[in-house]
Amino acid sequence: MNDQPMEIMVLPERPAVRNDQLTEFDVVIEIRCHAVEGTDRSGGAMNLCLVIDRSGSMAGQDKLGIAVLAQGAAIGSMRVAREVRYIGKKRQMGETYVLVVDLAQDYLDEPEVQDLMNVFRKSVRHEGQRNQMHVNSVNSADDEVEVTLLVSALGVADRLIERFPADRAILEAKRESLRERLASLT
Known part of the structure; x- marks a missing residue:
């Protein structure tokens, strides 16, 4: 040979x-x-x-x-540009995670929040799988994961506002932050 x-x-x-x-x-x-x-x-x-x-x-x-x-x-230079976009996306996802956790942390026993945390875990697993595969680029699936998480969180915020009127002002402020975040993506 x-x-x-x-x-x-x-x-x-x-x-x-x-x-x-x-x-x-x-x-x-x-x-x-x-x-x-x-x-x-x-x-x-x-x-x-x-x-x-x-x-x-x-x-x-x-x-x-x-x-x-x-x-x-x-x-x-193309590789650097791709990796910079990837790092930006990771930072962006981190900001979304902070908003979702902020909404959920005081209501973890509520069924809709538990469902939201399942969506949250799936998005975190998506990031983990990308890291394991060393995929340092951004594609439409990454955006879909984040949008799905934000839309789910907005729905939960609406339901929490209805169920907990005493917390209305705080929950509305959190919902507005989620809306702004979603608007910045689309």
């Missing part, structure tokens, strides 16, 4: 090519990755770019090396 971790094979569409004139033909490029000792699981999907430059324009003065570094910097 080959001791190299990667093997690139070029498979032409026909077995022979003339070298006395310009010839165009299709090829299949097959890239094989061999298992490396010490790896007990496969990695995730990998983007691959193969550049074939026969013009000579990249020769001299390490132009190809500079192009590779520039591409790496571009990929790095």
